[in-house]
Amino acid sequence: xxxxxxxxxxxxxxxxxxxxxxxxxxxxxxxxxxxxxxxxxxxxxxxxxxxxxxxxxxxxxxxxxxxxxxxxxxxxxxxxxxxxxxxxxxxxxxxxxxxxxxxxxxxxxxxxxxxxxxxxxxxxxxxxxxxxxxxxxxxxxxxxxxxxxxxxxxxxxxxxxxxxxxxxxxxxxxxxxxxxxxxxxxxxxxxxxxxxxxxxxxxxxxxxxxxxxxxxxxxxxxxxxxxxxxxxxxxxxxxxxxxxxxxxxxxxxxxxxxxxxxxxxxxxxxxxxxxxxxxxxxxxxxxxxxxxxxxxxxxxxxxxxxxxxxxxx
Amino acid sequence: xxxxxxxxxxxxxxxxxxxxxxxxxxxxxxxxxxxxxxxxxxxxxxxxxxxxxxxxxxxxxxxxxxxxxxxxxxxxxxxxxxxxxxxxxxxxxxxxxxxxxxxxxxxxxxxxxxxxxxxxxxxxxxxxxxxxxxxxxxxxxxxxxxxxxxxxxxxxxxxxxxxxxxxxxxxxxxxxxxxxxxxxxxxxxxxxxxxxxxxxxxxxxxxxxxxxxxxxxxxxxxxxxxxxxxxxxxxxxxxxxxxxxxxxxxxxxxxxxxxxxxxxxxxxxxxxxxxxxxxxxxxxxxxxxxxxxxxxxxxxxxxxxxxxxxxxx
Numbered sequence: 001x002x003x004x005x006x007x008x009x010x011x012x013x014x015x016x017x018x019x020x021x022x023x024x025x026x027x028x029x030x031x032x033x034x035x036x037x038x039x040x041x042x043x044x045x046x047x048x049x050x051x052x053x054x055x056x057x058x059x060x061x062x063x064x065x066x067x068x069x070x071x072x073x074x075x076x077x078x079x080x081x082x083x084x085x086x087x088x089x090x091x092x093x094x095x096x097x098x099x100x101x102x103x104x105x106x107x108x109x110x111x112x113x114x115x116x117x118x119x120x121x122x123x124x125x126x127x128x129x130x131x132x133x134x135x136x137x138x139x140x141x142x143x144x145x146x147x148x149x150x151x152x153x154x155x156x157x158x159x160x161x162x163x164x165x166x167x168x169x170x171x172x173x174x175x176x177x178x179x180x181x182x183x184x185x186x187x188x189x190x191x192x193x194x195x196x197x198x199x200x201x202x203x204x205x206x207x208x209x210x211x212x213x214x215x216x217x218x219x220x221x222x223x224x225x226x227x228x229x230x231x232x233x234x235x236x237x238x239x240x241x242x243x244x245x246x247x248x249x250x251x252x253x254x255x256x257x258x259x260x261x262x263x264x265x266x267x268x269x270x271x272x273x274x275x276x277x278x279x280x281x282x283x284x285x286x287x288x289x290x291x292x293x294x295x296x297x298x299x300x301x302x303x304x305x306x307x308x309x310x311x312x313x
Numbered sequence: 314x315x316x317x318x319x320x321x322x323x324x325x326x327x328x329x330x331x332x333x334x335x336x337x338x339x340x341x342x343x344x345x346x347x348x349x350x351x352x353x354x355x356x357x358x359x360x361x362x363x364x365x366x367x368x369x370x371x372x373x374x375x376x377x378x379x380x381x382x383x384x385x386x387x388x389x390x391x392x393x394x395x396x397x398x399x400x401x402x403x404x405x406x407x408x409x410x411x412x413x414x415x416x417x418x419x420x421x422x423x424x425x426x427x428x429x430x431x432x433x434x435x436x437x438x439x440x441x442x443x444x445x446x447x448x449x450x451x452x453x454x455x456x457x458x459x460x461x462x463x464x465x466x467x468x469x470x471x472x473x474x475x476x477x478x479x480x481x482x483x484x485x486x487x488x489x490x491x492x493x494x495x496x497x498x499x500x501x502x503x504x505x506x507x508x509x510x511x512x513x514x515x516x517x518x519x520x521x522x523x524x525x526x527x528x529x530x531x532x533x534x535x536x537x538x539x540x541x542x543x544x545x546x547x548x549x550x551x552x553x554x555x556x557x558x559x560x561x562x563x564x565x566x567x568x569x570x571x572x573x574x575x576x577x578x579x580x581x582x583x584x585x586x587x588x589x590x591x592x593x594x595x596x597x598x599x600x601x602x603x604x605x606x607x608x609x610x611x612x613x614x615x616x617x618x619x620x621x622x623x624x625x626x
Contacts, residue, residue: 126512150594153453153464184620
């Protein structure tokens with residue numbers, strides 16, 4: 001199987017592991033790359049020094065391509081970009097920020113650059129900035145999210161129509177059937193976050209993983225829309241946010257309620273009460289914590305099985 | 314092409330036209346049925362007498378199967394159900410209410426009953442009530458919507474896993490590629506609302522249709538969550554709702570702001586300022602007002618073309 005995405009990254013399957021904060025160290029990224037996908041280190045929860053360590057360990061753990069995800073508004077972004085260049089990483093996924101800031105410099109170093117967007121308008125801005133591909137991420141995705149609330153089903157065909165760039169679909173995709181749906185909508189590949197965040201190799205706390213695999217439909221919601229819309233699990237912290245939002249609390253008060261480091265508290269330290277538990281809506285479809293090898297095999301098998309069931313009209 | 318849905322309704326393509334309020338009279342329903350799909354009369358904006366007239370006109374306009382959509386919480390629901398039985402309609406889609414109330418009586422009259430749900434839990438309740446199929450409708454759909462905010466991409470595989478009933482996907486589907494995505498996720502058919510609401514045969518006001526075909530991504534949002542979550546276009550009425558919601562207005566105040574008949578004002582009378590303009594998120598993908606014959610042909614052609622582009626992994 002070969003297409004724009006497998007050729008761009010030199011990988012076997014057009015499956016990218018989302019570079020989520022607190023989940024994506026060298027163990028997860030190398031496992032995904034070793035199993036035919038593209039693993040990403042999640043630099044948004046690392047210092048430049050820690051990232052350097054993860055890049056080096058990832059290189060020891062796989063001879064396959066891997067990349068780094070950088071949220072451009074992260075206060076350490078400049079140091080992260082510098083580290084990426086120094087360590088010779090060949091693939092960068094940028095998100096949450098202006099793609100014009102770093103794309104040219106990265107491209108000049110021979111780095112493949114992909115930007116994550118939540119709308120066709122931002123896809124065109126990324127194209128103007130010179131990126132090699134875009135990830136279009138729908139409303140169902142975990143964590144930070146677009147203000148337009150466009151779902152993957154509605155977003156992908158619109159980004160497909162807007163740009164000829166290689167297009168990776170994200171948000172709500174956890175299985176082979178989901179990947180096939182995304183390809184049907186015109187994507188060239190998929191980015192899978194939630195399912196890998198809940199894999200054995202993810203560095204999220206086991207309590208976070210176990211809790212997320214027991215969620216039911218409706219157990220995550222988009223909150224903090226007056227700050228930056230964020231999908232999180234309904235837990236006691238969420239309940240306080242919702243209470244404040246329902247009575248019209250201003251952005252300041254929400255910012256104070258959020259405080260510092262809540263996603264670390266929830267995802268990395270496993271505090272299910274006080275933490276901000278960022279995970280995608282599709283978590284309710286996932287029932288167990290599995291190794292990446294099993295997940296990748298299942299996705300590919302399910303994709304092919306679901307494809308075999310489709311009939312012409 | 315034959316499957317559970319084409320066999321259940323005796324139709325050519327597994328494409329159902331959503332039975333939206335103010336859009337779906339005999340012209341639209343008969344056009345969809347005459348072109349190989351299943352047309353539905355939208356009884357939620359009709360008196361029983363008006364429905365009787367539409368049923369009779371629909372019968373004169375097509376010899377193909379058609380049905381009626383009934384929102385069960387509608388104050389005229391009982392009269393509507395009575396009219397359906399008296400006029401010998403063979404297919405009922407019920408929504409917004411308890412499927413136990415009428416399903417048995419309808420089934421006893423030999424009527425095929427389908428219920429619209431927004432979650433697996435409600436799909437199981439519908440199955441218990443004895444329905445013949447379910448429509449699972451995602452967050453991207455226009456008008457009234459589930460509290461769980463589950464998108465079509467996340468919802469369909471979960472309803473598929475929960476029940477063996479014939480499954481119709483709805484929400485965000487307007488093209489053949491969207492239909493193929495839904496079938497990839499495990500649906501047996503699709504319900505298309507927005508695209509038919511904006512067709513030539515739809516009874517919505519031309520100003521509403523023209524406005525909706527010019528929308529961009531992010532131009533519809535879910536509002537009125539303290540009453541009943543409803544997707545509508547951002548217009549001056551929406552802005553007043555949002556202002557009230559942002560400052561924490563209670564349900565009472567929102568109810569008063571909403572008042573009576575706002576969806577009629579917007580959709581049927583074409584008041585783009587004061588009306589509640591209910592339409593799906595996928596409206597931004599639709600650029601023109603076309604006849605149903607063209608729409609159905611395009612959907613089938615696009616479906617087959619998109620299927621032909623899929624490759625095994």
